Amino acid sequence: MSNIENFDARLELFLKNKMTKEESNIFLGELQDNPDLRERAQAMAAAIKNMKELKYERGQRVASRIEQVSERSFREAAQLPKKTMVISLRSIVKMSIAACFIGVISFGGYRYYIYNETVALGNSYYAAIPTELVVRDADDVSSQLTLLFNNVKDGNDLDNTILKLQEKFSQAISEDYNDYTNYINDIGWNLAIAHLKDGERDDAIKTLELLISHTESDIVIEKCKKLIEEIKGL
């Protein structure tokens, strides 16, 4: 370390109040006696003081600006992922429950083979919780999920869809908050329905049980339990 670098390091220790009183007095004495070092120290102190003041003023301005903007604008400015706008649709869920009963009664009259009944159950329950969450801002995540949910709805490409939903469901139920956390109910429910439409009753039950243990929605828990009973009753 050069002498000047050594001096700068000592000056910083002093300015950060990390010297003992004795060390501080000796250091200040050195500065008094040496005009060149004193000028360097004063230049540094003036620079630091002004930088801190400028940063503080700028921070105040930024904080005021944050106070004025919406979360959406804030996320755009900070280049954060878009937040999923979530709306609780209790009324839709209630209507869906009613529709579900109608569906169950309608399908009650059918006596197909177990496979067909499983698939039918999946079809009938698809709309039981059509979506507890409604996505307004279509971002990458919601677009991907919409495609997968449509596949489940139409029964298209079920093998691949199940694989992808399984991957996303495991992320949604993980402890770490991630892009799929808010969609846990939709992903879990659609995965269970996909299993049903694929004729895999055990997998559907396992998925529903996982959803029950991770969701915070009483309505979803109730619906899952009811569907599990239905599946077991086949």
Added chain:
Amino acid sequence: MTKEEFNIPDDKLLGQFFDKERSKILAVLRNRLSISTEDAEDIYQDACIALFDNIKNGKLKTLTCSLSTYFTQICLNRGYNFVNRGHSTASFDQMLDNTQYDEYGLAQLEAVLGLGDGLSQEQTAMMRDIVQDLPYPCEDILWAYYGDDLSMKEIADVIGFNGADSVKSKKSQCMSRLKERFTRIIKSFYE
């Protein structure tokens, strides 16, 4: 930082602030806590939202340090919690309360500025123009070191220098130039 950056219009202010903060925070979390870039990015994003919520909810009424320093501490606390996951029982609010700032002491700064004949407020304020008009790379190095309290290694990481020693050497040169410029201005003040 340049004068232009300080005089940036309001609609671009947040973008500029978080752009600078992001690269700084990623470097700090990587260097001080050995957190991967991907995890550091998650921590940074969570901290942005925490900052937004704190300001909106009125939790951050008075700044006792710069917003940048406050934000860095939020990220560091979240980083510590991430590293010690499972061992920490502190809530986020508790962590905020524990925030510690390693700032330059105002009394110490004033003690140095008052040495000799002492610098007047006007003379000290002249430095305001100088620090807003530093040449590259002194601008990046001095602001990161004195303004953001980054280590040499972190500065090297942020501005793409080849190691801490290169930054250290350059920083010393920058300080010498700054001092020369400041001395010239102070002398011209008496002429």
